[in-house]
Amino acid sequence: MxxxxxxxxxxxxxxxxDFESDQDVRWCPGCGDYAILxxxxxxxxxxxxxxxNIVFISGIGCSSRFPYYMNTYGFHTIHGRAPAxxxxxxxxxxxxxxxVVTGDGDGLSIGGNHMLHVLRRNVNLTxxxxxxxxxxxxxGQYSPTSELGKVTKSTPVGSADRPVNPxxxxxxxxxxxxxxxxxxxxxxxxxxxKRAAAHKGTGFVEILQNCNVYNDLAWNVIYxxxxxxxxxxxxxxxxxxxxxxxxxxxxxxxxxxxxxxVRAKDVPESTLWIHDExxxxxxxxxxxxxxxxxxxxxxxxxAVEAPVxxxxxxxxxxxxxxxxxxxxxxxxxxxxxxxxxx
Amino acid sequence: MGQIATPATGAEKxxxxxxxxxxxxxxxxxxxxxxxxxxxTTESAWAGNDLATLPNFPAEIRAPAGTLFGVxxxxxxxxxxxxxxxxxxxxxxxxxxxxALKVHLRDLKTGGLLIVNTPxxxxxxxxxxxxxxxxxxxxxxxxxxxLHKVDMTGLTHEAIKDLPLNTKxxxxxxxxxxLGLVSWIYTRxxxxxxxxxxxxxxxxxxxxxxxxxxxxxxxxxxxxxxxFGEHYAxxxxxxxxxxxxxxxxxxxxxxxxLAAAQRSKLPVVYGAYPITPASDILHELALHKRFRVRTIxxxxxxxxxxxxxxxxxxxxxxxxxxSGPGIALKSEGIGLAxxxxxxxxxxxxxxxxxxxxxxxxxxxxxxMQALYGRNSEAPVVVLAPATPGDCFxxxxxxxxxxxxxxxxxxxxxxxxxxxxxxxxxIPDVTTLPPIEIQFRTEREGFFPYLRDSATxxxxxxxxxxxxxxxxxxxxxxxxxxGNISYDPDNHDHMVRTRAEKVRRVAQEIPPTxxxxxxxxxxxxxxxxxxxxxxxxxxxxxxxAGKSVASIHLRHLNPLPPDLGHILREYRKVLVPEINSxxxxxxxxxxxxxxAVGFNRVRGLPLPSEEIYEAINQLLGSTP
Numbered sequence: 001m002x003x004x005x006x007x008x009x010x011x012x013x014x015x016x017x018d019f020e021s022d023q024d025v026r027w028c029p030g031c032g033d034y035a036i037l038x039x040x041x042x043x044x045x046x047x048x049x050x051x052x053n054i055v056f057i058s059g060i061g062c063s064s065r066f067p068y069y070m071n072t073y074g075f076h077t078i079h080g081r082a083p084a085x086x087x088x089x090x091x092x093x094x095x096x097x098x099x100v101v102t103g104d105g106d107g108l109s110i111g112g113n114h115m116l117h118v119l120r121r122n123v124n125l126t127x128x129x130x131x132x133x134x135x136x137x138x139x140g141q142y143s144p145t146s147e148l149g150k151v152t153k154s155t156p157v158g159s160a161d162r163p164v165n166p167x168x169x170x171x172x173x174x175x176x177x178x179x180x181x182x183x184x185x186x187x188x189x190x191x192x193x194k195r196a197a198a199h200k201g202t203g204f205v206e207i208l209q210n211c212n213v214y215n216d217l218a219w220n221v222i223y224x225x226x227x228x229x230x231x232x233x234x235x236x237x238x239x240x241x242x243x244x245x246x247x248x249x250x251x252x253x254x255x256x257x258x259x260x261x262v263r264a265k266d267v268p269e270s271t272l273w274i275h276d277e278x279x280x281x282x283x284x285x286x287x288x289x290x291x292x293x294x295x296x297x298x299x300x301x302x303a304v305e306a307p308v309x310x311x312x313x314x315x316x317x318x319x320x321x322x323x324x325x326x327x328x329x330x331x332x333x334x335x336x337x338x339x340x341x342x
Numbered sequence: 343m344g345q346i347a348t349p350a351t352g353a354e355k356x357x358x359x360x361x362x363x364x365x366x367x368x369x370x371x372x373x374x375x376x377x378x379x380x381x382x383t384t385e386s387a388w389a390g391n392d393l394a395t396l397p398n399f400p401a402e403i404r405a406p407a408g409t410l411f412g413v414x415x416x417x418x419x420x421x422x423x424x425x426x427x428x429x430x431x432x433x434x435x436x437x438x439x440x441x442a443l444k445v446h447l448r449d450l451k452t453g454g455l456l457i458v459n460t461p462x463x464x465x466x467x468x469x470x471x472x473x474x475x476x477x478x479x480x481x482x483x484x485x486x487x488x489l490h491k492v493d494m495t496g497l498t499h500e501a502i503k504d505l506p507l508n509t510k511x512x513x514x515x516x517x518x519x520x521l522g523l524v525s526w527i528y529t530r531x532x533x534x535x536x537x538x539x540x541x542x543x544x545x546x547x548x549x550x551x552x553x554x555x556x557x558x559x560x561x562x563x564x565x566x567x568x569x570f571g572e573h574y575a576x577x578x579x580x581x582x583x584x585x586x587x588x589x590x591x592x593x594x595x596x597x598x599x600l601a602a603a604q605r606s607k608l609p610v611v612y613g614a615y616p617i618t619p620a621s622d623i624l625h626e627l628a629l630h631k632r633f634r635v636r637t638i639x640x641x642x643x644x645x646x647x648x649x650x651x652x653x654x655x656x657x658x659x660x661x662x663x664x665s666g667p668g669i670a671l672k673s674e675g676i677g678l679a680x681x682x683x684x685x686x687x688x689x690x691x692x693x694x695x696x697x698x699x700x701x702x703x704x705x706x707x708x709x710m711q712a713l714y715g716r717n718s719e720a721p722v723v724v725l726a727p728a729t730p731g732d733c734f735x736x737x738x739x740x741x742x743x744x745x746x747x748x749x750x751x752x753x754x755x756x757x758x759x760x761x762x763x764x765x766x767x768i769p770d771v772t773t774l775p776p777i778e779i780q781f782r783t784e785r786e787g788f789f790p791y792l793r794d795s796a797t798x799x800x801x802x803x804x805x806x807x808x809x810x811x812x813x814x815x816x817x818x819x820x821x822x823x824g825n826i827s828y829d830p831d832n833h834d835h836m837v838r839t840r841a842e843k844v845r846r847v848a849q850e851i852p853p854t855x856x857x858x859x860x861x862x863x864x865x866x867x868x869x870x871x872x873x874x875x876x877x878x879x880x881x882x883x884x885x886a887g888k889s890v891a892s893i894h895l896r897h898l899n900p901l902p903p904d905l906g907h908i909l910r911e912y913r914k915v916l917v918p919e920i921n922s923x924x925x926x927x928x929x930x931x932x933x934x935x936x937a938v939g940f941n942r943v944r945g946l947p948l949p950s951e952e953i954y955e956a957i958n959q960l961l962g963s964t965p
Contacts, residue, residue: 053805073805092652117641327632337384
């Protein structure tokens with residue numbers, strides 16, 4: 001048993017209602033956050049974790065109001081710092097199940113550095129990054145995931161910044177679990193939340209989320225029924241990368257080191273690209289793909305095992321104690337060079 | 343080059359008793375001056391002297407050899423009476439090269455002992471130090487000082503010529519020649535250094551043998567060379583009986599935290615980003631995992647403080663440390679701990695600023711930052727240790743207060759305290775006040791911001807406690823319930839409550855100890871690392887018959903409850919600080935007293951001589 005599994009106990013039978021707090025939800029009517037909140041509350045009973053051992057931590061932004069609405073322990077902190085706060089909490093209390101709720105601005109702009117380091121350390125927690133490609137709480141400036149040339153209040157003639165891709169960023173940081181889901185696909189969100197929460201290490205989930213006030217239908221390419229059929233690529237471990245309408249299936253294949261879209265019926269089955277969650281290099285290629293030239297990968301890009309930061313820290317502590325006993329300050333004070341004055 | 347002394351045997355030597363002596367070893371960064379000074383310190387502690395040290399080194403790791411900015415030095419004062427400071431003017435300067443001579447000669451008393459390593463005064467080194475001609479050839483040098491030109495390099499090589507070491511390795515031992523020589527001059531025991539050599543070089547017998555021989559050669563050289571007509575003895579000081587050890591401020595802070603971890607039975611989570619002069623605390627804590635100290639070398643200063651806050655939220659002792667620039671980065675995080683009302687300990691090892699400033703030099707100019715350096719009204723408790731050993735008690739007290747009042751506590755140490763050491767009477771840890779942690783588990787009547795009537799602390803609840811699930815955050819909250827609130831009157835109430843909670847820490851402060859008469863002409867008020875300089879100056883004035891007293895504040899927010907009364911018992915108030923006048927402003931604002939500052943901001947401890955002059959000046963007389 002690893003130190004982080006210590007103290008686990010059986011959870012009572014919960015319902016979604018047990019996870020709803022008494023606070024009024026204050027997002028704009030029609031916000032994609034409502035669907036995510038509902039999905040998270042609905043998923044919680046399935047995790048089998050006692051409610052008191054669950055903590056939601058957030059930074060600043062619309063998404064970061066999330067902890068107030070969960071009837072668990074929660075800490076709404078400062079802009080961008082949730083991953084660092086969560087790291088400290090995990091190191092102090094490795095038996096807790098921690099969710100970090102963040103957005104494209106909080107997690108990738110002001111908190112980009114902490115996001116990098118929590119992922120590379122592989123701290124055992126789940127990160128839900130709501131990506132709506134806009135700053136909502138500050139009323140409509142472009143975000144680090146906004147497309148180049150985005151016209152907003154702060155960029156009246158278009159932004160000059162190239163966007164960052166959250167999945168590529170996470171994989172580049174050495175993330176051990178990276179997934180993407182969509183706020184308008186509740187069953188898939190449920191599935192991704194469960195997978196991420198069960199992952200040992202940092203589970204990173206990008207949730208494509210709609211800000212209906214400042215960036216409505218930014219993800220229409222995957223909301224629109226027709227477009228979704230054309231572009232959504234459901235990733236399933238061990239299955240070939242096929243997408244598109246049933247009468248016009250297309251396959252994603254590798255040509256040299258470059259992904260390429262072909263008609264499925266034009267290629268032999270042996271050349272299909274079989275999705276392998278344990279292949280991080282393949283995940284890095286998939287992460288960069290997007291419509292219109294490529295499909296939009298949705299699902300688990302990668303899930304691999306790696307040492308967990310706080311496990312290593314606690315193992316060092318336990319080793320020191322088991323080899324030499326617990327610390328004794330009186331002994332330490334009189335150790336080494338001392339002299340007596342009488 | 344002048345005449346070089348050679349050893350002779352059978353010379354009669356006289357031994358003169360001294361009350362105290364101030365010595366500085368100075369050389370190139372690579373000359374091992376810090377080690378030489380530390381060993382001399384250990385020898386002096388063994389000899390039973392009281393002492394204080396001042397290491398001074400460049401920020402560059404391997405500064406170019408021979409340059410002025412590459413000079414490293416170690417100063418100490420030791421005495422048969424109470425020693426408060428490393429001393430102002432030098433009785434003895436050891437200069438291993440021309441650059442060291444150039445940088446440090448001005449601090450040597452006229453008539454002081456000047457020992458130089460002659461072979462280092464070659465054309466190349468003289469050029470680097472900016473000497474047009476060899477200063478050793480200038481006859482006025484020998485007229486002003488008792489100059490001893492010693493071929494340390496040559497004598498070192500001679501002593502170990504048969505050992506299978508290369509020239510560089512042999513060269514590197516010459517600092518022990520200097521140590522041996524100065525140890526003879528001041529009658530120091532060699533045993534601690536011989537012990538150290540045996541332990542340190544257990545795996546390399548040749549290096550151990552070389553250092554041993556060179557140390558003894560330096561000692562024998564003093565004994566036999568005709569140039570040293572006399573040497574000195576400094577009798578043991580009258581010190582409180584007990585077991586002592588040498589203690590630096592940074593180690594004392596670390597050990598104070600270990601003591602707090604043990605007494606509170608809680609893990610310490612220490613978030614830190616490397617920064618001079620605070621990094622040694624991280625290094626020290628990382629050695630003591632058995633105390634359940636979990637160190638996180640964070641990605642930046644902000645992550646360091648927020649990780650500590652996350653740990654405190656989880657029911658551990660969250661601690662972070664840095665120096666001024668890093669504390670500036672942490673200020674938003676500290677504000678979060680203020681409003682979330684979580685315990686947090688922040689150690690600031692102050693250094694000369696602003697910005698990067700002079701990282702290895704001391705200063706105490708972050709007092710205003712500690713008191714006010716956050717957005718909005720964000721009061722915290724501020725403590726400051728007076729001596730290196732006091733850092734132990736202050737760190738422990740910081741944890742105790744943070745946990746009891748659910749409040750951040752800032753500790754203002756400084757570069758001088760951090761690296762300086764003193765003989766420290768090892769305390770009986772059972773006499774430390776208990777750190778009683780009571781996590782709330784009772785569901786009945788629970789609210790996250792329900793307050794204790796005596797301390798105004800809200801309950802500390804560990805996540806994992808059934809039935810007490812709750813949310814806190816940086817948004818203003820309604821008192822008691824902790825729910826988000828934008829109500830104007832509630833905000834005013836919360837601002838006042840957070841301030842009142844900090845003010846109530848005053849009930850923890852013992853009566854202020856006054857060094858001198860309880861009423862009189864002049865009170866000198868100090869805080870932090872200037873304790874030694876101030877005390878030495880005040881005692882000198884008292885010996886001269888002046889009506890002078892001093893107090894040293896360890897609590898800077900809240901201030902001691904008896905301070906206002908004490909200030910009014912003296913005609914004048916002098917506040918010496920290594921800043922442009924920060925505490926003096928606070929005292930004038932808080933108490934409407936006409937306190938006067940004495941300020942030097944040179945990156946060095948305050949010279950007690952200058953404080954003494956300032957005392958006399960304010961009293962309207964000449965010394």
